[in-house]
Amino acid sequence: MAAVSPGSGSGPLEILTRPVLEAAPRLLGATLTLGGVTLRLTEVEAYDGDNDPGSHANRGRTERNKVMFGPAGHLYVYFTYGMHHCCNVSCGPQGTASAILLRAGEVIDGLDTARARRPKSSDRDLARGPGRLCKILGIDREDDGLDLSEVLHLGPALDDISTGPRVGLRLAADRPWRFWITGDPTVSRYVAAKPRPGTRTAQPRR
DNA sequence: GTGGGGATTTACT
DNA sequence: GTAAATCCCCACA
Numbered sequence: 001m002a003a004v005s006p007g008s009g010s011g012p013l014e015i016l017t018r019p020v021l022e023a024a025p026r027l028l029g030a031t032l033t034l035g036g037v038t039l040r041l042t043e044v045e046a047y048d049g050d051n052d053p054g055s056h057a058n059r060g061r062t063e064r065n066k067v068m069f070g071p072a073g074h075l076y077v078y079f080t081y082g083m084h085h086c087c088n089v090s091c092g093p094q095g096t097a098s099a100i101l102l103r104a105g106e107v108i109d110g111l112d113t114a115r116a117r118r119p120k121s122s123d124r125d126l127a128r129g130p131g132r133l134c135k136i137l138g139i140d141r142e143d144d145g146l147d148l149s150e151v152l153h154l155g156p157a158l159d160d161i162s163t164g165p166r167v168g169l170r171l172a173a174d175r176p177w178r179f180w181i182t183g184d185p186t187v188s189r190y191v192a193a194k195p196r197p198g199t200r201t202a203q204p205r206r
Numbered sequence: 207g208t209g210g211g212g213a214t215t216t217a218c219t
Numbered sequence: 220g221t222a223a224a225t226c227c228c229c230a231c232a
Contacts (some may be wrong), residue, residue: 045213054213056228064228081214082225088213091227100215120216131214168213191214208232218223 013149015074016091019096023072023091025179027100027184029155031199032148037110039127041102045166045181047088049097050199053171069144070095070140075146080178084131087139099102103130104176106186109194129188168193 014025024046032039048080049057049068056065067076072075075098076088081150091100107114114126114136128131134140160182165173170193180187 047213056213059229062229079227080211080212082212082227084214086213103213128216170212185217193213208230210228210230212228213227215224217221217223 008127011149012154013073013152015154016089017093018091018101020048020063020092021177023098024100024177025161026154026157027089027102027180028161028179029158031108031153031155032102032105032137033109033151034143035136036050036113037108037137039105039107039133039137040108042184043104043106045101045103045179047099047101047179048092048177052175053168054141054169054173054175055097055099061097063095068099070145072150073148075139075143075148077134077141077144078148079141080131081133084138085134086130086189087134087137087143089130091196098145101130102133104180104186104188105133106184116156124185128186170195 016023018124024044027041027044030041047055049055050059057068059071064078067074070090071094072091074090076090077085079085086101087204088099090099107126118126126136162180162182163176164178165176167190168176173193
């Protein structure tokens with residue numbers, strides 16, 4: 001058994017050591033098996049910490065985002081809005097702080113387990129959105145830093161991929177760094193970031 | 207030590 | 220459509 005060492009050169013996840021904008025679309029169609037559920041990824045977003053005001057890594061390495069600064073092919077999990085987890089795959093050449101947010105997927109195995117974790121959800125909505133995706137895979141902060149080399153399996157490059165702006169960001173909201181499988185029903189809906197209360201909208205007065 | 211903000215989801219009108 | 224829920228992280232004093 002050859003031990004696969006992510007980020008060390010060759011191996012099934014070698015693509016993740018490429019720059020994030022190359023690696024991100026290649027995650028579409030990949031399968032991820034965690035917590036007894038297998039997901040086919042349908043929507044991701046790229047975050048480039050060295051060059052991206054919208055990334056958690058933009059202000060340097062901290063205790064929370066340290067996984068993004070580590071080798072490619074590991075899970076970066078963070079907690080947000082007081083109730084949800086979101087998960088990313090670290091990627092990029094060693095020394096860069098890039099990651100790919102997993103936004104949506106289609107459950108292809110462990111459907112009963114996934115349904116039990118989100119009883120009120122239709123099958124299509126089980127992993128439609130980053131918080132939901134983490135929920136049905138049973139991901140929480142305990143999984144931060146997890147080595148994905150044995151649970152993430154890439155498929156062939158897909159032809160029909162769409163791109164657009166990332167969801168929910170106030171900073172760098174114009175960068176088309178969101179990738180999804182064109183026409184897939186499990187892709188989440190685009191929602192622009194909420195303007196801050198007290199902040200005037202860009203509408204001209206008078 | 208304190209305060210502001212967030213890569214979201216859900217329920218309700 | 221709008222609003223509330225609710226914890227952690229980070230910057231600053």
